[in-house]
Amino acid sequence: MHRLYVLPTLIINVVIIAIPALLTITLAFFQWDGISSPRFVGGENFADLWHDRVFWTALTNNVIWTAIFLTVPVGMGLLAATMMLVARRGSTFFQVVYFLPVIIATAITARIWQGMIYSPVTGINGLLDRYGLEMTNPLTQTATSLYGIAVVDLWHWWGFLCVIFFAALRQVPAEQVEAARVEGATFWQTMRYVLLPGIKPTITLMLIMTVIWSFLVFDFVYILTQGGPAYSSEVLSTLAYRSAFYDLAVGKAAAVSVVISLFGLCATVFYIRAQAKEFEE
Amino acid sequence: MTKAHYRTTTLAATLLAALAGQAGAQDVIWWYEQATPDQQQLIADLIEAPYAEANPDETLVIDYRGNELDKQLRVAMLSGSGPDVVYTPGPSYVAPMAQSGQLLPLDDYAEQYGWNDRILPVFLEMGRYDGTLYALPKTYETLGLYYNASLFEENGWEVPGSIAELETLADEMLAKDIVPFAAGNSDWRGANEWFVSLALNAVAGPEKVYQALTGEIPWTDPAFVESIDALARWWEAGYFGDDYFSLDSGEQVAAMLAQGEAGMMPSGTWAFQNIDIYFGESGAEPGFTGFPSAEGEPVFPLGVGSTFSIAQSSDNPDGAAKVIDFIFSPGFYGPMNSAWQGEWNIPLSDLSGVEMDPDAMPIFVEAMATLATSVDEGNYGYTSWTFLPPATNSLLINGIEEVWLDRTTSEEFLAELDAQFQQEMAEDKVPAIPAR
Numbered sequence: 001m002h003r004l005y006v007l008p009t010l011i012i013n014v015v016i017i018a019i020p021a022l023l024t025i026t027l028a029f030f031q032w033d034g035i036s037s038p039r040f041v042g043g044e045n046f047a048d049l050w051h052d053r054v055f056w057t058a059l060t061n062n063v064i065w066t067a068i069f070l071t072v073p074v075g076m077g078l079l080a081a082t083m084m085l086v087a088r089r090g091s092t093f094f095q096v097v098y099f100l101p102v103i104i105a106t107a108i109t110a111r112i113w114q115g116m117i118y119s120p121v122t123g124i125n126g127l128l129d130r131y132g133l134e135m136t137n138p139l140t141q142t143a144t145s146l147y148g149i150a151v152v153d154l155w156h157w158w159g160f161l162c163v164i165f166f167a168a169l170r171q172v173p174a175e176q177v178e179a180a181r182v183e184g185a186t187f188w189q190t191m192r193y194v195l196l197p198g199i200k201p202t203i204t205l206m207l208i209m210t211v212i213w214s215f216l217v218f219d220f221v222y223i224l225t226q227g228g229p230a231y232s233s234e235v236l237s238t239l240a241y242r243s244a245f246y247d248l249a250v251g252k253a254a255a256v257s258v259v260i261s262l263f264g265l266c267a268t269v270f271y272i273r274a275q276a277k278e279f280e281e
Numbered sequence: 282m283t284k285a286h287y288r289t290t291t292l293a294a295t296l297l298a299a300l301a302g303q304a305g306a307q308d309v310i311w312w313y314e315q316a317t318p319d320q321q322q323l324i325a326d327l328i329e330a331p332y333a334e335a336n337p338d339e340t341l342v343i344d345y346r347g348n349e350l351d352k353q354l355r356v357a358m359l360s361g362s363g364p365d366v367v368y369t370p371g372p373s374y375v376a377p378m379a380q381s382g383q384l385l386p387l388d389d390y391a392e393q394y395g396w397n398d399r400i401l402p403v404f405l406e407m408g409r410y411d412g413t414l415y416a417l418p419k420t421y422e423t424l425g426l427y428y429n430a431s432l433f434e435e436n437g438w439e440v441p442g443s444i445a446e447l448e449t450l451a452d453e454m455l456a457k458d459i460v461p462f463a464a465g466n467s468d469w470r471g472a473n474e475w476f477v478s479l480a481l482n483a484v485a486g487p488e489k490v491y492q493a494l495t496g497e498i499p500w501t502d503p504a505f506v507e508s509i510d511a512l513a514r515w516w517e518a519g520y521f522g523d524d525y526f527s528l529d530s531g532e533q534v535a536a537m538l539a540q541g542e543a544g545m546m547p548s549g550t551w552a553f554q555n556i557d558i559y560f561g562e563s564g565a566e567p568g569f570t571g572f573p574s575a576e577g578e579p580v581f582p583l584g585v586g587s588t589f590s591i592a593q594s595s596d597n598p599d600g601a602a603k604v605i606d607f608i609f610s611p612g613f614y615g616p617m618n619s620a621w622q623g624e625w626n627i628p629l630s631d632l633s634g635v636e637m638d639p640d641a642m643p644i645f646v647e648a649m650a651t652l653a654t655s656v657d658e659g660n661y662g663y664t665s666w667t668f669l670p671p672a673t674n675s676l677l678i679n680g681i682e683e684v685w686l687d688r689t690t691s692e693e694f695l696a697e698l699d700a701q702f703q704q705e706m707a708e709d710k711v712p713a714i715p716a717r
Contacts, residue, residue, distance in 0.1 A: 033671075033710070034355050035377040114467070120524050121533060139467075140526035142686055226470045229526050230682035245352055247672035248377070248710075 021261075027254035034250045045255035055256070058227075058234040061146050062263075065235065066214035068150050069157070070207060076154075077161030078203075082191065084162075085169050095166065098159030106156065110223035113152045114139070139225050142232035149233055153220045161206060165199065172198035204274055211267040215260050236260045307339045309600040311366035312357075314350045314587070320621060321345065327617050332607055339600050358383045358592065365601040367590040372407050372416065372712040373671055375588055379410035380709070385591040387414040390602040399609060401656055404628040406715035407585060407667075416588040417605060420626045423581040423652050424479050424664065427546040427556060429538055430568035432459070438544075440570050443577045444483060444511070451520045454544045461520040463535070463543030465528025472530035473678045474665045476512060476521075479547055482582045482662030483574045484508035487717075490663045494714045496706055500699035501692070509684060509691035516685040531555055539563040547572060549584065550652070551623040553645045569644045571651070581655045584664035586624070611635045618649070630657070659717060668712055670705035673698060 028045055032038035049055045080098065084091040101109065118137045120126040125135040138148030172195055180190045196203070218237035221227060227234035227242065236256055244253035316324065324343060332341045344364070346353055351370045357363035358378060367384065369375060378384050391397050391414055397405065400417065408416035428440065436457070441447035451461035466472040481490050485504035492498045493505070515521065522543070528534055530548075535555035537543040540563050546552070553569075560567040571579020589608070591601045607613060609627055611634040617625040619638030622645045629635070632653060637646055655661050665674050676698055683689040705711060 033377050035359070035374075035383070036381040118527070120527050137524075137527045140524075142688070228470055228679065228682055230686045230688050231679060242675060246675040249672060 024254045024257050027251055028258045030251045030254075032250040033248040034244065035248070038251070041251065045251045048252065049255055049259070054231050054234060054239060055236075057231050058236045058239045058256075059259070061233065061235050062215050062217070064146060065150060065217055066211055068147075068154075069210050069214050073154055073158035073161050074203070074206065074210070076158045077165050080158075080162045081165035081169055082195070084166050085195075086187075091166070095163050098162045100159065101156045102160045104156070106219040107223060109156050110152060110220050113155075114224055118148065139233075140229060142230055145225050145229060145233040149220050149224050152224065153217070156220075164202060164206060168199035168202040169195055201278060205271065208267045208271040208274075212264045215263040307597065307600065309339060309341045309366065309597055309604050310344065310364040311341065311601075311604065312344050312346045312350060312354065312364045312368060314346065314368070314370075315348050316345055323617070323621050327613065327620070328604075328608070331613075332604060335607070336600075336603060339597075339603075341600075341604055361594040363592050363594065365592055365595040365597050366604055367592050368419070369416065369588045369590065370586075371667055372418070372585055372588060373667075373669070373674070373710070375408065375416040375590065376410050376710065376712055378590070379413070379415040383593055384415045385593050385595065385598055387417070387591065387602075390591075390606075394602070394606045394609075396606075396609060399629060399631075401628040401630045401653070403583075403656055403659075403661075403715045404585070407713050408588065409713055416590045417609065418585040418588050418628055419608070420586045420624055421628050421652070421656070422550045422584045422586055422623065422626060422664075423648075423661075424475055424547065424549050424572060424584070425579075425581070425648065426570050426572050427538060427548060427552065428568045428570070429541055429544060429565055431565040432541045432544055433568070434566075440568065441573050443573050444575050447573050448515075448518075450544075451515070451518070455519055459541070460522035460537065460543040461545055462515070462522070463528075463537040463546040464521050464548075465525055465530050465534050467527055468529040468531065471666070471678055473681050474674065475549060476547060477509075477677055477681050478582045478584075478662075478664045478666075479572050480508040480512040481505060481665075482580045483572050484511050486574065486576070487580060487582075487662040491714065491717050493702075494663060494668050494711065496703075500702055501695045505695055506691050509681075509694060512681070513684050513691060532559070535559045539565055539567070541565065549623070550626065550645075550648060551586070553622040553642060553648075554624070557622065557642055557645075567642075567644060569648050580662045581652055581660070582662035582664045583656060584667045618645075626652075628653075628656075663714075668714060670702070670710035670712070672710075673702045673705055676701050 027038065029040060029042060030038035031041045031044070080094070084094055115122050117123045118125055118139055120129060120135070120137055123137075125137055129135045136144075138144040138151075141148075176194050176198065177190060180194045185193070216237060217235055218241065221233055221235050221238050222241065225233045227238040236259060240253040240256040240260070243249045243256060313324070329341055329343060332339075350368070351374065354363060354367065354369065358367070363383075367378070369378070375384070387396075387408075391405075396417065404418045404421065405414060407418065408414055426441075432438075433440070436453075438450060438453070439446075441450050454461045464472070464476070485502070485508045489498070489502065489504045493500050493502065522528075528537070531552065532555055534543070534546055534548070535552060536559045538546045539556075539559035556567050556569075571581055574580045589605045591598050591605070595601055609629065611629060611632070614625070614627050614629060614632070615636040616638070618635075619641045622642065626649055632650070665677050669677065680689070680694045680697060684691055684694050702711075
C-alpha cells in the first residue's frame with residue numbers, strides 16, 4: 001500500500017519528462033516539418049549531422065563554452081568565497097552583490113549588455129570610441145562573438161558559484177582549520193589540504209552541473225547573436241531551435257537534442273558513480 | 282429550494298453561460314502577432330469596432346500572441362485547437378498546412394464575396410495549393426531604396442539609375458565619411474535576406490530568379506554568382522558601414538538615414554513607419570525609389586508578409602470569411618494605411634475607391650501606387666522570404682554572412698543553397714510561383 005505514495009511523483013515524471021523525452025528520441029529517426037505527417041528515415045538525421053559543418057562548429061563551441069565555464073567562474077567563485085571566509089566583515093554584503101546578477105532575468109541581462117555596454121551607438125563601447133579609444137563590439141566579430149557572449153554569462157553566473165562555495169566552506173569543521181593554523185600551515189596549504197578537500201563534493205557537483213548546463217546554453221546566445229555572425233557563435237541548442245522553427249526540420253532538431261542529451265547523460269553517469277563511491281567511503 | 286441550493290444553481294448556471302459565451306459558435310477567433318499598444322488601438326478602432334457594428338450577433342476576438350505566433354500556430358493547428366482566422370507568416374507556411382488538411386478551401390467564399398475580381402490575380406495564385414485557394418495575403422511589400430533627399434540636394438547627388446551609378450554614388454559618400462547603406466541585423470538576422478533578394482533581382486534579374494524558383498536553372502548559374510559577388514563587393518567596400526552586426530534593422534538605421542549619417546537605406550516598404558517618425562524629428566526630406574538594376578530600370582521584388590486562411594477545424598468559418606472580406610475592402614484600406622503605413626497594403630486590384638488621409642506621406646502613397654502598377658503589369662521580382670522554401674531561406678540568411686566575412690566563396694554558398702533548394706523542391710515545399 002505504501003508504494004502508492006510514489007504514484008503522483010511517478011505520474012508527473014512520466015507525463016512531463018519520460019513521454020516528451022521518448023517522443024524526442026523517436027522524432028530523431030523521422031523527417032517531419034512540424035505540420036504534415038512524419039516520415040521514418042532511420043538514422044538519416046544523424047548521418048546528415050555527421051556531414052554538417054555547422055553541427056561541428058556548434059559542437060566545438062559547446063566544448064569551448066564548457067571549458068570556459070569549468071575554469072573561469074569556478075576559479076573566480078572559489079577565490080572570492082575564500083576571501084570572504086578570511087575577511088568575514090562585509091561578507092553578507094558581498095554575497096548579495098555577487099548573487100544579484102543571478103536573479104536578474106537572462107533576457108534583461110543580455111539586452112543590457114547588448115544595448116548599454118557592447119553597442120557602438122548606445123553603449124559604453126560607443127562612448128569610449130567617441131573619446132578616441134578604439135573599441136569593437138565583440139559580438140560582431142567571428143573570432144570573438146562566442147567569448148563576448150561568455151563574458152555576459154560569466155558575469156551572470158560566477159556569483160552563484162561563489163555563494164555556493166562560501167556556504168560549503170563555512171561547513172568545513174572549524175577544528176580542522178584551527179589545527180592547520182596551529183601546525184603552522186600557510187594560507188595556501190590550508191586551502192590545498194583542508195578547505196578544498198572539505199568542499200570536494202560541492203565542487204564535483206558544480207563541475208558536473210556546469211557540463212550539463214554548458215551543453216544546454218541557449219538564451220544568451222540566442223538573444224545576443226542568434227548564433228552569428230556566420231555561425232561563429234552557434235551552439236547545439238541554437239542549431240536545434242533554428243532547425244525546428246526556421247528550417248522546419250523537426251527530425252534534425254530532435255537528433256541535435258539527442259546529442260545534447262548524450263553529453264548530459266555522460267555527466268550524470270559520472271556524477272552518480274562519484275556519489276556511489278563517496279557513499280562506499 | 283433552499284437559499285443555498287438556489288445560490289449554487291444560479292452560480293452554476295452563470296458559469297455555464299459564461300463558458301458557453303466564451304466558446305460560442307458566434308465568436309470569431311483571430312490570433313495576431315506582436316503589436317504595440319498604439320497599433321492594438323488602431324486594430325480595435327478600425328477592425329473590431331466596425332466589424333461589431335456590422336455584425337452585432339458576432340464577436341471578433343483578436344488575441345495578440347507576440348513574435349512567436351508562427352510556432353504557437355503550428356502546434357495549435359496540429360491539435361485542431363487553433364483560431365478561426367489563421368494568420369500565417371507567409372506563403373511558405375500555407376503549402377504544408379494545406380497538404381495536411383488544416384486549412385479550409387476558400388474557393389466558395391472567393392466566389393461568394395467576389396474576391397477573384399477584387400484581389401490582384403498574382404496574389405490569388407500564390408495562395409493556391411494543387412489548384413485550390415487556401416490563403417489570401419494580408420499585405421504585400423517590396424524592397425527599394427530610401428534616401429535622404431535633403432542630403433542629396435546639399436551634395437548635388439542624383440538618385441542612382443543603374444548599379445554603376447549606385448556604386449559611384451556610394452564611393453562618393455564614403456569619401457565624405459557618410460555610410461552609403463544604413464543597415465543592420467542585430468535584432469533580426471533575417472534582415473540579411475533583404476540585401477540578397479535585392480542583389481539577385483537587380484543583378485541577375487527577375488527572369489533568372491523565376492527560372493531558378495521553377496527549377497529550370499540551378500542557383501549556381503553564373504548570373505547568381507555575379508549577384509552574390511556584387512553584394513560581397515559592396516560589403517568589402519564598406520557600403521554597409523562598420524556597425525552592421527550591432528545596429529538594429531528598424532529604428533536605428535532609419536535614425537541614421539534621417540540624421541544624414543547614412544545616405545541611402547535599402548529596405549522594405551514596412552520601413553515607411555520609421556521613416557515618418559525619424560524624418561519628422563530631424564526635419565530632413567525623405568525619398569524612396571526602386572532599387573536600380575544592371576539594365577537601369579528599377580526592380581520591385583515582391584513580398585508577402587503574412588496570409589489569411591480559415592482553419593479546417595473552425596466552428597465559425599462563415600464568420601472568419603466575413604472578417605477576411607471586411608479587411609479586403611477599400612473602406613478599410615484607406616483609413617488603415619493612412620494611420621499605419623507599410624503593414625496593411627492589402628492587394629486590391631482597384632485602388633480608385635480608396636480614400637487616403639491627405640496627411641499621409643506622399644512618397645508612401647506614390648510607392649504603393651507604383652508597386653500596384655508594376656505587379657499588375659507582371660513587372661516584379663521575387664523576395665526570398667515569400668518564394669523560397671524554409672530551409673533554403675534559412676541557409677540564405679546565415680550563409681551570406683559567411684560570404685561577407687570571407688568564410689566561403691559565392692560559388693560555394695550558391696552550391697550549398699542549390700542543393701538545399703533541390704531537396705526541398707523534391708519534397709514539394711516550394712511555395713506557389715505565379716507564371717510570368
